[in-house]
Amino acid sequence: MNIWRIAASAALAAAIVPAAALAQTEELKSEEMYQVELADQMRPHWVWVNDVSFTRPLDGRAYLLDADSGQFLGMVSGGYAQGPLQITRDGKRFSMVSTYYSRGTRGERTDVATFYDIKTLDQTGEVVIPPKHFISLPILSTARLSDDDRFLLVYNFTPEQSVSVVDVAAGKLIGETATPGCALVYPVAPRRFFMQCSDSALQAVSISEAGALSLDATTTKLFSDDDPANEKPVRITPAEWLFITRDSEVRIVDGSGAVPKVKAKWSLLDKDTAEWRIGGLQPSAYHARSGRLYTLMHVGDRDTHKDPGTEVWVYDVAAGKRVQRIKLDGPATALAVSEDAEPLLYTVMFGVDELAVYDARDGTKRRGITGLGNSLSVIQPAPVAP
Amino acid sequence: MNRLDRITEALARSAARRLSRRSFFGRLGAAMTVATVPLLPVSRAAAERGPQPPQPQEKGDPANCDYWRYCAIDGFLCSCCGGSMSSCPPGTEPSPITWVGTCRNPVDNKDYVISYNDCCGKSACGRCECNRNERDTPVYQPAGSNDINWCLGTQSGVVYNCSTAVVLGAAS
Numbered sequence: 001m002n003i004w005r006i007a008a009s010a011a012l013a014a015a016i017v018p019a020a021a022l023a024q025t026e027e028l029k030s031e032e033m034y035q036v037e038l039a040d041q042m043r044p045h046w047v048w049v050n051d052v053s054f055t056r057p058l059d060g061r062a063y064l065l066d067a068d069s070g071q072f073l074g075m076v077s078g079g080y081a082q083g084p085l086q087i088t089r090d091g092k093r094f095s096m097v098s099t100y101y102s103r104g105t106r107g108e109r110t111d112v113a114t115f116y117d118i119k120t121l122d123q124t125g126e127v128v129i130p131p132k133h134f135i136s137l138p139i140l141s142t143a144r145l146s147d148d149d150r151f152l153l154v155y156n157f158t159p160e161q162s163v164s165v166v167d168v169a170a171g172k173l174i175g176e177t178a179t180p181g182c183a184l185v186y187p188v189a190p191r192r193f194f195m196q197c198s199d200s201a202l203q204a205v206s207i208s209e210a211g212a213l214s215l216d217a218t219t220t221k222l223f224s225d226d227d228p229a230n231e232k233p234v235r236i237t238p239a240e241w242l243f244i245t246r247d248s249e250v251r252i253v254d255g256s257g258a259v260p261k262v263k264a265k266w267s268l269l270d271k272d273t274a275e276w277r278i279g280g281l282q283p284s285a286y287h288a289r290s291g292r293l294y295t296l297m298h299v300g301d302r303d304t305h306k307d308p309g310t311e312v313w314v315y316d317v318a319a320g321k322r323v324q325r326i327k328l329d330g331p332a333t334a335l336a337v338s339e340d341a342e343p344l345l346y347t348v349m350f351g352v353d354e355l356a357v358y359d360a361r362d363g364t365k366r367r368g369i370t371g372l373g374n375s376l377s378v379i380q381p382a383p384v385a386p
Numbered sequence: 387m388n389r390l391d392r393i394t395e396a397l398a399r400s401a402a403r404r405l406s407r408r409s410f411f412g413r414l415g416a417a418m419t420v421a422t423v424p425l426l427p428v429s430r431a432a433a434e435r436g437p438q439p440p441q442p443q444e445k446g447d448p449a450n451c452d453y454w455r456y457c458a459i460d461g462f463l464c465s466c467c468g469g470s471m472s473s474c475p476p477g478t479e480p481s482p483i484t485w486v487g488t489c490r491n492p493v494d495n496k497d498y499v500i501s502y503n504d505c506c507g508k509s510a511c512g513r514c515e516c517n518r519n520e521r522d523t524p525v526y527q528p529a530g531s532n533d534i535n536w537c538l539g540t541q542s543g544v545v546y547n548c549s550t551a552v553v554l555g556a557a558s
Binding site: 197 | 483507508509510512515517518519520521522523524525526527528531533534535538539542543544545546
């Protein structure tokens with residue numbers, strides 16, 4: 001018996017023993033593939049995270065995550081420079097506005113509003129819109145649904161400014177209205193919104209039942225040129241938006257009347273915190289059930305308004321008073337808060353591939369969900385179920 | 387219409403200083419001149435045109451985010467992408483309209499108006515990302531906002547490659 005035969009016998013014996021031990025287990029069955037389907041409505045701790053793919057912007061995307069389990073549920077691809085989603089109030093459907101070129105980086109430009117359902121994350125329809133929608137780092141108010149989800153309102157910039165209106169139910173473009181000098185869309189009622197204008201005034205706009213826009217009253221200048229309001233306010237009631245200026249001054253604008261009005265003014269800072277400042281791409285969030293405002297704060301001068309926050313400061317909006325400081329595990333450029341009764345605080349840092357999940361009440365970090373790409377911009381939690 | 391006038395004026399003024407009709411006709415004229423003069427091999431070789439360097443009296447490294455002209459820039463530095471702080475990489479198109487900033491030149495301690503033209507038509511260069519926000523304005527005040535994709539005015543379309551920082555002149 002030569003050495004090879006001995007080795008072969010030993011190998012055979014080794015192979016037989018485990019096979020004998022496993023002989024009782026059932027043989028694997030053949031499988032059928034299928035596509036996963038989700039619940040038909042966003043659960044309270046489901047959250048979308050936008051990855052604008054800044055270094056490869058033709059490949060914009062948004063990820064749907066379950067913050068309770070840390071599970072990656074699915075994603076959508078939005079073409080060039082992925083913008084935010086427009087999620088319906090019931091959390092069952094959403095749309096996004098995308099730009100595509102016929103030859104990838106060149107050729108004919110097509111802008112399209114694409115509609116999806118949460119259950120399948122598959123397209124349910126699309127409407128081609130004028131190829132001029134505003135493209136920037138993602139800002140939530142560049143396109144908004146009307147409060148009854150009937151119309152999609154898309155801000156355009158060429159640099160001529162206008163708003164396109166899509167009838168969501170009918171699946172068709174209604175038209176485009178020039179909005180000279182004014183930008184972005186802030187709904188205040190099912191058929192009304194206001195826009196922010198370059199002279200720091202607000203322009204009221206109404207929507208007819210047929211979806212036609214008419215420019216109504218314009219306010220006087222509401223903010224000073226050297227301390228402008230940011231374009232990332234939070235909506236605190238159906239008709240009220242809370243703006244924060246560069247110097248961390250709060251202005252609550254009430255849009256319920258014919259002319260929007262500043263209803264309350266207070267500061268995020270006091271004499272002991274004068275060196276602090278709000279900053280980031282999505283620097284504030286509001287939790288309606290508790291009346292709490294969450295802000296991303298850092299130490300810095302006026303030109304650091306996009307710098308990441310190192311802490312989250314929590315305010316009682318009705319009292320205009322800070323009630324809590326949360327030290328973050330790492331710096332963050334965006335934050336959001338789930339809208340349910342057991343709120344989670346979400347943060348991302350542009351350039352870092354993680355969604356950080358904190359308990360919004362005590363500020364402890366629950367988990368990090370990693371591997372999400374390097375350009376995480378805005379966070380969109382589930383809306384409150386009606 | 388006042389607001390529109392103001393925006394249009396700011397944008398038009400900055401556009402006119404760079405890619406004006408004059409520069410278009412200048413290019414057209416140059417092309418016509420070339421067409422009528424027989425090209426010698428030597429003149430073809432001389433047609434190579436390198437990135438425009440900083441001016442001799444400047445200090446600093448245009449491939450570094452700390453370079454003085456970048457005080458309100460947001461994006462990838464063309465200096466790291468085949469261009470320079472005042473020229474676009476090969477095959478990319480300068481945006482005719484853009485945002486402007488005011489930066490202090492540390493050498494003469496004077497403020498200069500800087501135009502942050504995007505170079506467009508190829509996907510993001512991805513190198514030397516730089517974001518500084520001195521006097522940056524919100525996007526509803528577009529003439530000073532660095533968050534906007536300014537490739538929108540080009541023939542190439544909105545696909546952004548990198549950012550430049552061109553001296554328009556001393557700020558008065």
